[in-house]
Amino acid sequence: xxxxxxxxxxxxxxxxxxxxxxxxxxxxxxxxxxxxxxxxxxxxxxxxxxxxxxxxxxxxxxxxxxxxxxxxxxxxxxxxxxxxxxxxxxxxxxxxxxxxxxxxxxxxxxxxxxxxxx
Amino acid sequence: xxxxxxxxxxxxxxxxxxxxxxxxxxxxxxxxxxxxxxxxxxxxxxxxxxxxxxxxxxxxxxxxxxxxxxxxxxxxxxxxxxxxxxxxxxxxxxxxxxxxxxxxxxxxxxxxxxxxxx
DNA sequence: ACCTTGTCTAGATGACTCTCTAAGCAGCTT
DNA sequence: AAGCTGCTTAGAGAGTCATCTAGACAAGGT
Numbered sequence: 001x002x003x004x005x006x007x008x009x010x011x012x013x014x015x016x017x018x019x020x021x022x023x024x025x026x027x028x029x030x031x032x033x034x035x036x037x038x039x040x041x042x043x044x045x046x047x048x049x050x051x052x053x054x055x056x057x058x059x060x061x062x063x064x065x066x067x068x069x070x071x072x073x074x075x076x077x078x079x080x081x082x083x084x085x086x087x088x089x090x091x092x093x094x095x096x097x098x099x100x101x102x103x104x105x106x107x108x109x110x111x112x113x114x115x116x117x118x
Numbered sequence: 119x120x121x122x123x124x125x126x127x128x129x130x131x132x133x134x135x136x137x138x139x140x141x142x143x144x145x146x147x148x149x150x151x152x153x154x155x156x157x158x159x160x161x162x163x164x165x166x167x168x169x170x171x172x173x174x175x176x177x178x179x180x181x182x183x184x185x186x187x188x189x190x191x192x193x194x195x196x197x198x199x200x201x202x203x204x205x206x207x208x209x210x211x212x213x214x215x216x217x218x219x220x221x222x223x224x225x226x227x228x229x230x231x232x233x234x235x236x
Numbered sequence: 237a238c239c240t241t242g243t244c245t246a247g248a249t250g251a252c253t254c255t256c257t258a259a260g261c262a263g264c265t266t
Numbered sequence: 267a268a269g270c271t272g273c274t275t276a277g278a279g280a281g282t283c284a285t286c287t288a289g290a291c292a293a294g295g296t
Contacts, residue, residue, distance in 0.1 A: 034149030104226030
């Protein structure tokens with residue numbers, strides 16, 4: 001948990017030459033976002049008032065088996081996009097906004113950086 | 119060309135319940151971003167002064183065959199992330215910023231929307 | 237102690253992805 | 267027109283992914 005590597009020299013953005021290493025790392029995150037089920041799971045969590053959702057609520061929202069939802073949650077977890085905690089019988093998931101913000105800024109560095117005008 | 123569907127009712131963001139259709143469409147875009155080669159190609163184009171890059175320059179930057187680069191460029195094209203034009207012998211590619219901005223805002227709606235505090 | 241319910245892991249399978257080689261088209265140049 | 271270079275398409279193969287069923291683990295209730 002809490003392994004955001006934001007302590008590097010600077011976050012990469014699209015308008016800078018991207019090293020193969022940064023590209024590989026970013027691609028891993030975007031690949032996890034590249035599945036409709038995972039996007040809907042993320043959205044379901046993000047839209048929830050308390051910011052937390054029980055796995056059973058997620059499973060109920062899809063026509064998929066428990067193990068399949070569990071698989072997708074693991075992908076999201078390993079990508080650092082969500083984290084979870086067991087509380088008694090149930091396991092609750094929540095979003096890690098910093099990670100999403102990082103990816104967002106990579107795609108649209110205009111927010112953070114003055115783009116290089118010719 | 120110029121098929122940005124930004125004329126819909128409103129762009130989806132993470133903090134709103136995401137319809138399966140929107141999820142499928144967004145996932146298609148993120149999936150295309152989920153490859154290190156394609157990210158580096160995008161970055162290479164975005165970082166270029168004039169905003170345009172010839173395919174041969176892209177091919178030179180990778181240890182991959184021409185057809186493989188061509189395959190990735192097609193993925194990017196079909197996702198609406200880049201567009202291209204043949205000029206004489208060479209084909210030039212450029213980025214479609216609006217599409218990237220859309221994806222960026224989806225991930226970090228805080229820029230555009232006041233997030234729902236509990 | 238046992239059963240029930242919630243969640244995860246293991247293993248299998250069909251589908252898709254990325255890469256290559258071979259071949260094709262487009263446009264120069266001579 | 268013949269050949270060369272730049273780029274794309276076609277088809278094949280190795281690897282990866284999403285899904286399932288079966289089984290295991292965890293926690294609570296009786």
